[in-house]
Amino acid sequence: MTPKPHGAGHLLGDPHHDGSSLYVSTLVPRLGESVTVRVRIPLGFAERGVHLRVVRDGEPRMSPARLTEVTDTDRWYEAEVLVHNPVTSYRFFIDAPGGYLWLNGRGVFAREVPDIADFRLTVFEPAPVWMTDSVVYQIFPDRFARAIDDKPLPDWALPAEWDDEPIGSGHGVATQLYGGDLPGVREHLDHLTELGVGTVYLTPIFPARSNHRYDATTFDRVDPLLGGDEALIDLSRAVHDRGMHIMGDITTNHTGSGHEWFTTAQADRSSEEASYYYWTDDATGYVSWLEHASLPKLNYGSAALARRMIEGPASVIGRWVAPPYSLDGWRVDVANMTGRFADQDTTHEVARTIRATMAAVNPESVLVSEHFHDSGADMMGDGWHANMNYSAFTRPVWSWIVAPDSAVPALGLPTTLPRRSGKDMVAAMRDFDAVVPWKVMATQWNMLGSHDTPRLRSLAGSLEMVEVAAALLFTYPGTPVLFAGDEVGAQGLNGEHARVTMPWDDPDRWDSDTFEVYRRLIALRRSSEALREGGLRWVVVDDDAVAYLRESAEESVLVLVARAPWAGATLPGSLVAQGSAAQNLYGGAPLTASDAGLALPGDGPGVQVWRLR
Structure with missing residues (x-):
């Protein structure tokens, strides 16, 4: 539900709380600690009182909140x-005159609501x-850059020239090989630096029988087609x-059906493998991922598998996080299915084990899950740090910015992608945001596309709408993730077709205007504490x-x-403070307070960002 505006076309008349530091005194409390939480009630709201409802050991408890501050705009x-x-x-x-909320x-809400969307504090x-x-x-x-010639x-490979269009479906979709490698990535790190990137995320680099x-x-070595172990160390x-x-x-x-563990297991059913x-x-004769025989499923009922794969510094998970490879974390493919089969569900235990292994090797490492639908039950923050945020960000934004005449298929659904309203998007x-703790929501991997989806440019249809979507990506709470090529206008109608090569030497496929939009928006995010760490308050x-406010103690954007x-x-x-004007950060239009207030322009499509204080 989106609350109805209490003011002149805006939502600033609504009470507000989120899990950011403006409203919560301790973001990582200890068990048994008391945490002060704050709620702001606009002056025009006329509440009779405020109480806190906490669920302790499964039972709700109510306690009165105390009025501690009155400002020019709110009671706190x-x-x-x-x-x-x-x-x-x-x-x-x-407690409000028209009934409690x-x-x-x-x-x-002026009705009863389930607990699933309550705010959460976690240890x-x-x-x-x-x-x-x-x-x-x-x-x-395979599609980023090629530095090793004559490999x-x-x-199994179907050779492709660098400028060939990727096969979108059918024969060759998984075997079309362009020959990109890790030395090629290293050669183009200047591009990432110019763009403002801080983290490189590589899809799998182990030997396999497919391009993906x-x-x-x-899991014991880097694919020689990518340059081998030394190439990863160097990168x-x-x-x-x-x-x-x-x-x-x-x-x-x-694993793959050609994995050394699986071939041993098939040859000797009495083996550990x-x-x-x-x-x-x-x-x-075996269970596989979504019935694809090439992908036999791992059974975490096996303690031997846990030791080999996820448990301890010598495991697969631990080895590659340690020097000399020194990966700073893992993105875990189909994490939602890991450890789940029939009556077996050890997903949370697997996630906690992986996280403990990584922390023992590198306490600053990151663990991100892939989960395409409702990940809330898996995302309390004790296992996966964050999730690839398709449900709470990608899909809603797509449905808002998609071109009206788009024929791009809806991801995983037997229809085209519908165009929906901003109300539906929000x-x-x-x-989806409300069912995870704020600490998780504020770190989720927000994306406008990945190697499994259509390209943003194909969905949006124009640079103007790409800019609108990218502005959401770089100003919304969470960690922005972009798929290589989006920043230069890459196109593609589904995941496989979208895995186009980077057009390093092809100006016809390199959109410099799109690159400048991404570069400016990334620089904007990097320049603002509120955009990186602040809370989220919907305004229009x-x-x-x-429109929304991102607010920290030092800044409001x-x-x-x-x-x-x-x-408008x-x-x-x-x-805005009396006598001052909002500072324009992006978009160029001034925003100055008058006796009537702050007038938001009704232009569009477009993006405008202001620093209010």
Whole structure:
């Protein structure tokens, strides 16, 4: 639900709380610690009182909040949350003249609401600051850059020229090989530096029998087609020398059918490796990922597999995080399925084990899951630090910015992508954001595309709409992730077709205007504490425009994005200090307070960002 505006076309008349430091005294409390939480009630709201509702040991408890401050715009109430459980949920009860209201992570409601969207405090450490301060750049190694000439090709490969269009479906989609490699990535790190990237994320680099390499044949070495172990060592060193980080991609859910463990297991069902897999009486004789026989599923009921794959510094997970490879973390493929089969569900245990292994080797390492749908139940923060945020960011934004005449398929659904209103977009974002703790929501990997999706430019249809979407990416809470090529206007209609090569020497495929949009927006994010760390307060939710405040103790930034001309809105002039004007950070239009307030322009499509204080 999106609350109805209480003011002149804006939502600033609504009570507000989020999990940022403006509203929560301790972001990483200890078990048994009391945390002060604050809620702001606009002066025109006329509440009779505010209470805090906390769920302790499964039972709700109510306590009065105290009025502690009155400003020119708000009354501030405070209450104490005892962190009695590792995950402690709370919401606010507001006694209002028209009947009591509930305030939770989805907004303000004049009805009963379930606990699933309550605010949460957890005792778990969030992702290291370097990740949320960073912009992540995803590289599909086969398609980024080629530095090693005359590589002998494996017998499964279908050779492609660098400018060939990727096969989008059918024969050759997984075997078309362009020959990109890790030395090629190293040669183009200047491009990432110029763009403002802070983290390099590589899709799998282990030997396999496909161009995507999610069907690993071993986890013990880097694919020689990519340059081998030394190429990874060299790339990791070069990335770190620039003050950047590097992350890998691992399939904990399955191996390839050509993996050395699986071939041993098939040859000798009494071997230790045989315990690593699930065996059946059907045609293939084993369980595989989504019934793809090339991807046999790993069985974490096997303690031997856990020791080999995820447990301890000598495991696969631990080895590559340690020197000399020194990966700064892992993105885990189909994390939602790892450890889950029939009546077995050890996903959370697997995630916690991986995180403990990584922390023992590198306490500043990051663990990110892939989960395409509702990941809330898996994202309390004790295992995966963050998730690839398709549900709470990618899909809602796509549905808002997609070209009206687009024929691009909806991801994973038997239809084309629909065009929806800003109200629908924000409702979906709030629904999914509210079911995870703020610490997780503020670190989620937000994306406008990946190696598994259509390209943003193909969805949006124009540079103007790419800019609108990119502005959301770089100003919304979370960690921005972009897929290599989006910054120069790459196109593609599905995941495989979108895995185009970087057009280093092809000016016809290199859109410098798009690059400048990305570079400027990344620089904007890097220049603002509020955009990196601040809370989120929705201000305007219109069919064709949305605006929100990102606020920290030191800074308040107003973001306005519009996909089309709209009616505009007038905000309270008190948002800007008397006698001063908002500082324009992006978009060029001034925003000055008058007696009538702050007038948001109805231009569109476009992006405007102002620093209010």
